[in-house]
Amino acid sequence: MEPNRNIFREYDIRAVYEEDLKGELPYYLGKSFGSAVKKDGGKSVCIGGDNRLTTPEMKDKMIKGISESGCNVADVGIVPTPVLYFAIHKYGFDAGAMVTASHNPPEFNGVKMVIGNKSLYGKDIQKLADLIEKNDFEKGHGEIRTMEADGDYADFMLKNFSFKNTLRVGIDTGNGTLGPLIVPLFKKLGIDVFPLYTDSDPSFPNHLPDPLVPENLKDLIKTVLDNKLDIGLGYDGDGDRLGVVDENGGILWGDQLLIIYAREILKKSPGASVIFDVKCSKSLEEEVKKAGGVPVMWKTGHSLIENKLHTEKAPLAGELSGHLYFADDYYGFDDAVYASLRLLRIMDRTGKKPSALLYGVKKYHATPEIRIELPDEKKFEAVENIKSHFTSKNLRISDIDGVKVFFTDGWALVRASNTQPALVVRMEAENAGSLEKIKKEFLATVDTFLV
Ligand SMILES: [Zn+2]
Numbered sequence: 001m002e003p004n005r006n007i008f009r010e011y012d013i014r015a016v017y018e019e020d021l022k023g024e025l026p027y028y029l030g031k032s033f034g035s036a037v038k039k040d041g042g043k044s045v046c047i048g049g050d051n052r053l054t055t056p057e058m059k060d061k062m063i064k065g066i067s068e069s070g071c072n073v074a075d076v077g078i079v080p081t082p083v084l085y086f087a088i089h090k091y092g093f094d095a096g097a098m099v100t101a102s103h104n105p106p107e108f109n110g111v112k113m114v115i116g117n118k119s120l121y122g123k124d125i126q127k128l129a130d131l132i133e134k135n136d137f138e139k140g141h142g143e144i145r146t147m148e149a150d151g152d153y154a155d156f157m158l159k160n161f162s163f164k165n166t167l168r169v170g171i172d173t174g175n176g177t178l179g180p181l182i183v184p185l186f187k188k189l190g191i192d193v194f195p196l197y198t199d200s201d202p203s204f205p206n207h208l209p210d211p212l213v214p215e216n217l218k219d220l221i222k223t224v225l226d227n228k229l230d231i232g233l234g235y236d237g238d239g240d241r242l243g244v245v246d247e248n249g250g251i252l253w254g255d256q257l258l259i260i261y262a263r264e265i266l267k268k269s270p271g272a273s274v275i276f277d278v279k280c281s282k283s284l285e286e287e288v289k290k291a292g293g294v295p296v297m298w299k300t301g302h303s304l305i306e307n308k309l310h311t312e313k314a315p316l317a318g319e320l321s322g323h324l325y326f327a328d329d330y331y332g333f334d335d336a337v338y339a340s341l342r343l344l345r346i347m348d349r350t351g352k353k354p355s356a357l358l359y360g361v362k363k364y365h366a367t368p369e370i371r372i373e374l375p376d377e378k379k380f381e382a383v384e385n386i387k388s389h390f391t392s393k394n395l396r397i398s399d400i401d402g403v404k405v406f407f408t409d410g411w412a413l414v415r416a417s418n419t420q421p422a423l424v425v426r427m428e429a430e431n432a433g434s435l436e437k438i439k440k441e442f443l444a445t446v447d448t449f450l451v
Helices: 017-021 025-039 055-068 081-091 123-134 150-160 179-188 214-226 254-268 282-290 302-311 336-350 354-358 376-392 432-448
Strands: 013-016 044-049 072-078 095-099 108-115 144-146 168-172 192-196 231-235 242-245 273-277 294-298 316-318 324-326 370-373 396-398 403-407 410-416 422-429
Touching: 013 017, 017 025, 017 108, 025 044, 025 055, 025 095, 025 108, 025 123, 044 055, 044 081, 055 072, 055 095, 055 108, 072 081, 081 095, 081 108, 081 150, 081 336, 150 179, 150 336, 168 179, 168 214, 179 192, 179 336, 192 214, 214 231, 214 242, 231 336, 242 254, 242 336, 254 273, 254 282, 254 316, 254 324, 254 336, 254 354, 273 282, 273 302, 282 294, 294 302, 302 316, 302 324, 324 336, 336 354, 376 396, 376 403, 376 410, 376 422, 376 432, 403 432, 410 432, 422 432
Parallel strands: 044 072, 044 095, 072 144, 168 192, 168 231, 273 294, 273 316
Antiparallel strands: 013 108, 095 108, 231 242, 316 324, 370 422, 396 403, 403 410, 410 422
């Protein structure tokens, strides 16, 4: 079997279903994943899937493949990704697979995989493709059973959260997998829910379930303003990313949310590390220090940030994109429901609205992500050349992930995209004038290295 290697990406497998996943590939993916689990010494796999039309077929084929590798499989059905992660931890499975294409359009599907405490990425995902090409699988007859995990997940949240005040909360799940779970859960917690697109509809008729795109939050912003709500919460298709709208209709990104969480957690755990990706604002670093913590900047990407949280034994990690990880009173995976409840609890305890929770935070000006198309075979070399250029100018740089150049009044970051043939640029500065200047000069420099 010769799969399209391009669908084996840095953090997951993802493709247009009809083009690259349909047919026997999911069965072979199951066999290769099950084989990897067995080689790691494991035998039990929990599997779930999102609400896409192609998910049941893809999941069933994967289950068959996993069981024929000799692993036992427990199928938790159609669930948001955090419920699958929760099930792995709560019931002690050796591994897990989530059939999902997160926020991608309806024609896509894919799979995210976990072995032990680690999300698969990079070489480990390429190895699955190698096993399929070589037809090199473990053999056996694992048991297959179905089980329910939503109930225990909801019970965990009900046991761990309670609210004195009735918070008025807008919720937009973009017709993804999370709506049918979160609305009744939040109502049971006494939250006054204003639901938007919370029914499951994998044709995503209203907007793609991706709160990182401001356009996708505009209906939620309107709902918050029209009804004078305390907050609006937007989720991605499989419920592992959160976008927040404050009481004034402003968008709070992942780095701002981390400031709010860090201030609470560092009171309890002074001196703890807070992990965040290179795209985050300097204000996060400043606020973590002010709150008595150690800011740790790390590579962008779900699996990388999550692994760093474990190796640094940090209570909190997150990304600008809205993946938020709590190892403080929780298991350390990214769960947008849990992250929302932590935020609502801070609002409840302090009596403050979201914008007021960011008191004293210096406001920087930043660009959105700028994508510059560049073929995969050229993008890494371009970043290396840009790095040498700025190093020779005696500017302070960080090469944790791509190259981040620090100027006196701001910074600029350029990285090779892990998922697309492109460079990704983002810049931040103390004021609009400085940002314009950095943007003009930095983009002009990057441009000279694209040929
Ligand atoms: Zn997601």
